[in-house]
């Protein structure tokens with residue numbers, strides 16, 4: 001079943017305009033022990049866990065350390081930790097847009113310096129060339145097609161929570177082996 005991700009519109013005449021009076025729902029909200037986790041908040045946390053994993057994976061792969069990583073597009077060596085002045089390593093996508101299909105793609109996301117990622121908008125033409133050299137044109141074309149395709153299902157908070165714990169565990173595993 002195809003899902004558009006667009007919320008269903010209420011049928012005409014079924015929705016009463018809200019007044020200033022407190023509704024039962026408002027009152028119920030107050031007493032609730034926990035708020036449901038939002039997709040936005042879960043996505044932020046999942047991305048952080050995934051990006052930390054990618055940066056550590058590539059730091060180990062390119063410098064053999066946990067502290068420094070070679071940027072996928074410019075080849076410079078940068079600290080993995082955030083720094084106020086000077087570039088540092090981020091997790092950069094080879095295809096922009098951060099669409100659902102490729103947001104957590106381990107092949108398309110690599111350690112990239114903040115200058116290449118932010119100042120030079122990902123250096124996407126060079127990045128594409130590097131990916132094609134590594135994985136082949138056919139692989140790249142397929143990834144580009146998949147990136148443009150609408151996602152089969154919209155994000156749900158539980159999916160993102162699973163991603164977060166998966167990458168937290170894999171990061172711990174990487175660090176344990178380092």
Ligand SMILES: [Zn+2]
Nearest residue numbers: 071074113116
């Ligand atoms: Zn760079």
